Amino acid sequence: MKDEENVINWRWILLISFGAMVVILAPLFIVWFFLALPFPYNIVMITGVFVFLRVLSSYLRFRSRGAKKN
Structure with a gap:
């Protein structure tokens, strides 16, 4: 039972960190694309x-x- 809880926690941690990375990097990439034109x-x-x-x-x-x- 304890192992399953750890797996769920790691899934949420990975999901939140990946979402934060996308939220932070996507606007920077869009701005860089516009300025590179x-x-x-x-x-x-x-x-x-x-x-x-x-x-x-x-x-x-x-x-x-x-x-x-x-």
Whole structure:
């Protein structure tokens, strides 16, 4: 019984550490990718991402308010 508990604990520890690594490294990799692009493209891509997030947040806010039917 004690061995099974240790296996479960190690699974959770590995899962949490891998998730934290992904959460920390993914934004860094995305920022590095955008900055590595040639000059006009990196500005366009970053602006496009901000516009997309803005439109998405507005859409989600509109949906969460509940659009009235007629």
